[in-house]
Amino acid sequence: MSAAPRSIDCREAVERLYEYLDQELTPEVRAEVEHHLRSCAGCFRHFDFERAFLRFLEARARGRGAGPEVKQRILRELFGPEEA
Amino acid sequence: MTPTTEERRRQFEAEALPHLDAVYRYAHTLAGDPTQAEDLTQETMLKALRAWHQFERGSNARAWLLTILRNTFINEYRRRQHQGETVDLAGLEPYHVFREVQEVDPEGRFFANIVDDEVLRAIGALPEEFREVVWLSDVEGFPYAEVARLLEVPIGTVKSRLFRARHALQQRLYDYAVEMGYVKRRAS
Numbered sequence: 001m002s003a004a005p006r007s008i009d010c011r012e013a014v015e016r017l018y019e020y021l022d023q024e025l026t027p028e029v030r031a032e033v034e035h036h037l038r039s040c041a042g043c044f045r046h047f048d049f050e051r052a053f054l055r056f057l058e059a060r061a062r063g064r065g066a067g068p069e070v071k072q073r074i075l076r077e078l079f080g081p082e083e084a
Numbered sequence: 085m086t087p088t089t090e091e092r093r094r095q096f097e098a099e100a101l102p103h104l105d106a107v108y109r110y111a112h113t114l115a116g117d118p119t120q121a122e123d124l125t126q127e128t129m130l131k132a133l134r135a136w137h138q139f140e141r142g143s144n145a146r147a148w149l150l151t152i153l154r155n156t157f158i159n160e161y162r163r164r165q166h167q168g169e170t171v172d173l174a175g176l177e178p179y180h181v182f183r184e185v186q187e188v189d190p191e192g193r194f195f196a197n198i199v200d201d202e203v204l205r206a207i208g209a210l211p212e213e214f215r216e217v218v219w220l221s222d223v224e225g226f227p228y229a230e231v232a233r234l235l236e237v238p239i240g241t242v243k244s245r246l247f248r249a250r251h252a253l254q255q256r257l258y259d260y261a262v263e264m265g266y267v268k269r270r271a272s
């Protein structure tokens with residue numbers, strides 16, 4: 001078992017907010033942030049809000065794919081008319 | 085069709101074609117309109133098919149395709165690109181929106197009312213270097229290191245651009261939500 005995570009304050013936790021949500025932290029720092037979130041309702045809510053925003057952003061923006069006609073045209077261009 | 089051509093085509097269909105939507109989405113984000121997005125997508129996929137022997141099997145095909153796309157855009161399209169509105173990213177107060185809504189809607193439920201088009205407009209209004217970072221990270225889900233490689237900038241630049249781009253988007257979409265009555269502006 002590793003030692004208990006270092007204690008960090010709200011400022012330090014929020015500085016790590018995006019790296020935390022983006023899963024870019026080392027396990028130790030991640031544990032520090034999580035330790036703080038368990039004991040700080042304010043940061044917990046803030047992190048939750050930012051996570052909700054990022055999920056919303058992704059869901060809305062991914063909707064714009066190439067339509068079926070566009071795909072057909074591109075495939076035809078790539079492999080010839082047999083694909084159509 | 086020679087066996088090598090057939091083999092190449094099979095590989096391309098299995099490994100590159102599943103990313104056609106991602107290529108098109110990014111093309112649309114860069115070029116700003118569907119006609120150019122289609123041309124750019126087509127050109128990218130053609131180049132990729134021709135260069136398929138250079139693709140390192142087992143590496144990230146989506147990142148490879150988006151790199152080809154980006155180079156094509158920079159070399160052949162950027163000059164023609166219509167410059168629309170761009171937002172000013174200076175002077176954004178960190179996490180301003182959360183502070184505004186934490187009493188009335190801390191879970192950000194108002195976001196659910198905002199439609200796709202409004203979000204895409206907001207992303208489209210970002211300056212190009214911010215638009216790209218937010219797209220690759222938040223829509224395509226690439227880790228910082230991959231975004232940095234794709235854009236040929238340091239990871240620190242990815243982080244700072246991402247920070248500002250997310251704040252700018254949040255502010256704009258919040259203002260829109262207030263205007264539409266999806267959330268009440270905090271009384272000051």
Ligand SMILES: [Zn+2]
Pocket residue numbers: 009010011013036040042043044
């Ligand atoms: Zn805190």
